[in-house]
Amino acid sequence: MKVSFIGLGTMGFPMAGHLSKAGHSVVVYNRSVEKAQLWCDSFVGSYADTPADAAQDADIVLTCVGNDNDLKAVYLGQNGAFQQAKPGTLFIDHTTASAEVAKELHQAANEKGYDFMDAPVSGGQAGAENGVLTVMIGGEPAHLEKAKPVLDSYAKATSLMGDVGQGQVAKMVNQILIAGVLSGLSEGIRFAQQAGLDIATLVDTLKHGAAGSWQLENRGETMANDEFDFGFAIEWMHKDLGLCLAQAEKMGLSLPLTLEVDEKYQQLIKAGRGRQDTSVLIKALD
Incomplete structure (x- = not known):
């Protein structure tokens, strides 16, 4: 297929690379x-x-x-993607953004004869580089069917969550869960260190039981070693949790743990740790 990829950041650069390796004809755009x-x-x-x-x-x-705001600029701006595309073009947005902007872009796409899906991803930098991302999609089944050969270039799982906007809501759930797991993991690792347990042995044991998680297996030891350079900065997690909290408020829900974690991330950002990985949450206990 003729495929364009807009945005070559930590995630987009390798994702677009997988499209090229899969044999698609790829045109990229980046602000830089x-x-x-x-x-x-x-x-x-x-x-x-x-x-x-x-x-x-x-x-x-x-x-x-x-x-x-970045999305509105690249889609709706004076030189935006909606200005010159041919009718029937399928637009797929992998940005973690609000459900509202997804719906806004979907409406604008329909008015111009285009198709649109919101498709945020999970898996981080490593998932993008290794082509094993999880994609949560809001859109039409027929559009997903058209997109599958492209998405399969860098995804290990693609799931249709519902109408446009529901992909973003599913990603919010993902971030809420990560915040909760990291909060418990931070306290558990500090507790284990204080008790004199060997962290490597502990992680290797617990990962097979009910406490097992991706975060435990991949970040438990590094958190104990004060290593926090793994790609997904807490500045971005703070942005994502802000989306979660705003959506929860619209639904009349309270997310006390998510709010608490977000406040800790804000403190860490003020302390100069904004570009460190989300697992740096453990430093909020020090």
Whole structure:
């Protein structure tokens, strides 16, 4: 397929690379031209000067940018992707954003004769680099069927969660769960250290039982060793948890643990740890 990928950050760069390796004809766009040129030096493909130029001849356009405002700029701006795409183009957004902006872009796409799905991902930098992301999709089954050959280039699981916007809501659940697990893991590791347990042995034992989790297996020892450089910065987690809390408020729900974790992340950001991994939550106990 002719595929365009807009946004070559920590996630987008390797995701677009997997598309190229899978044999798709790929055009990329990035706000920083140097990053787009670097991608073209690393993979087979070309880069465009604007989102509109990137989308012009594509069958499928994928986006992975920072937040709601970035999305509106790359889709709806003067040189946005909706300006020059051909009718019937399928747009797939991998950004972790609000359900509201997904619905707004879906409506704008329909008015122009395009299709749209929100499809946030989970798996972090390692998942993107290894092509094993989990994709949570809001959209039509027929659109997912069209997208599968593309998504399979970098995903190990794709699930349709419901209408447009529901992919983002599912991602919010993902982030709420991670916040809770990391909160418990932080206290557990500090407790184990104080008790004199060997952390490597502890993690290797507990990962097979009811306390097992991806976070325990992959971050337990590194948290104990004060190692926090793994790609997904707490600045982004703070943004994501803000989306969760705002959505919960709209639904009349209280998320006390999520709020508590988010407040700890804000304290860590103020302490200069904003670019460190989410597992740095353990330092809030010190």
